[in-house]
Amino acid sequence: MSVKEEPILILVTGGTFDKEYNELTGELFFRDTHLKEMLALGRCRLPLDIRTLMMIDSLDMTNADRATIAENCSRVGEKKILITQGTDTMIETAKVIAESVKNKTIVLTGAMVPYTFGSSDGLFNLGSALAFVQTLSPGVYVAMNGRYFRHDQVRKNREKGEFDEMAQ
Amino acid sequence: MSVKEEPILILVTGGTFDKEYNELTGELFFRDTHLKEMLALGRCRLPLDIRTLMMIDSLDMTNADRATIAENCSRVGEKKILITQGTDTMIETAKVIAESVKNKTIVLTGAMVPYTFGSSDGLFNLGSALAFVQTLSPGVYVAMNGRYFRHDQVRKNREKGEFDEMAQ
């Protein structure tokens, strides 16, 4: 196994990515993550470990949840970590992680449309986030819209539903 | 625009990626590339220029075709180039480009299943290839299966339909 193939840990926290449509109530809800299905579709052959930490809407994510995510990033042996979560508070989570976790490459990604809906950006984002986590130097990043952003140089543009770079 | 946001050129050459099903004959054929549609689905916001060089099956790609691709890579101003082509001869094309093009990051990608079919790996591969082309140092690479490979350290495993790393 070459250097670039050191194992990657994926921490699942929920978000639009993994939402499903409840046909009895007409509401969106969480069941299991679709990460494995997505990785199979992408014919992904990376050495990956997938762990589900929580299954929540990022608007419901508390400081305690963020502490749990950061603590998991610190505790594990992997130096490369991908986190899936809702886009609404993705940057807040990135900042909390950056305060306590050093010397690891951590990339957060999500989706604007659930994977199970036809028009999802999820598979594209997953592909790019897995590539960024392999190649970027240690730090905490957000990967969306085909781009990567340092956790302290990004904001979500809620009108457009996309992420913008901003001067530090 | 930050350094990482220097413009990326996408050169389209065809391949399974862009094949479609002809419902009158039951055969696969090429019409236009689906790159724009795929980038829209991925909500991609990178500064990109897309140019179609040819629309062919990679088994039909000749040495003259490869020379054309390499020449285009040399001539253009962009330092970051993504090439879509069929997986069968992707490595040969990478080698030809590597002989003449230096100081640019060039990534080749493709798909095992056409984008227009439900089960395509195309969107995942496109996401990862666009991330690799932004972050890898100059050289010629193949991006498939969530991984990247140097052009001289990869072989296609035809039995499994995936790419393997091999010692130089």
Added chain:
Amino acid sequence: MSVKEEPILILVTGGTFDKEYNELTGELFFRDTHLKEMLALGRCRLPLDIRTLMMIDSLDMTNADRATIAENCSRVGEKKILITQGTDTMIETAKVIAESVKNKTIVLTGAMVPYTFGSSDGLFNLGSALAFVQTLSPGVYVAMNGRYFRHDQVRKNREKGEFDEMAQ
């Protein structure tokens, strides 16, 4: 044109069928109907006229709305009418129409999952409803789950999300 090919009128009223996902708010909403897109996908060659009467959730449908639908059914020249609406109050609408419209074959259908989501039953239901409206004798029917039901012999089983026949 043979007898069976007399023109069919499709009256669109909204319902889950035509809901879309708003990626900025995470909510479902209505824009335009997807009927034309669905008929194109089905390679439908029937002589059809499509008219959008309203674009609402069937839980929001009022008695005045139902009167409008029934009035449209009466007024038009077509003897065969397909109505798309939400499943929650489909039977109520069928009953209102049956009170005032005679000598026409009217079929109501809908979907449990929006057409734009991958897992929709909409295309199947549309195919069966169009077949039923061509072949059933005058009356008002609900077409769901591959079945047809007389308006006065059906109930929606909300726990299962399907329609059951019941004795009159």
Added chain:
Amino acid sequence: MSVKEEPILILVTGGTFDKEYNELTGELFFRDTHLKEMLALGRCRLPLDIRTLMMIDSLDMTNADRATIAENCSRVGEKKILITQGTDTMIETAKVIAESVKNKTIVLTGAMVPYTFGSSDGLFNLGSALAFVQTLSPGVYVAMNGRYFRHDQVRKNREKGEFDEMAQ
């Protein structure tokens, strides 16, 4: 169970409907039928029995194959039978069945695009064919393009990929 709910037999013979893409060879092939998956997607609740007779391209269907299909139609107890097969020789099969099977409603359907590809008409055709087999009087019919045709009043328009009615 009401009269309309007498059990329906589905005889699977292959055809474009059930073709899949072999990502190693780039060719289309048959594995198992997708009928059950399609019926689940349509939330179909009809009493059905599905039997696979063969899994072939309709261009490869022989007179012996057609005799087998007709014989199965005769032998079984069901009075309502749906047959899935390729569109190229669907009408020939219908004629062979009509010669020997009387007093049953038999509907043949298929698809222009495989179900596993995103743009398939298969689900629409299946919905309409199941509705026609419930409602048409005894005889042998082809159901395509939202329409039904008597076996002796239909021809396939190969240029357009659709079925036309013709005078007997």
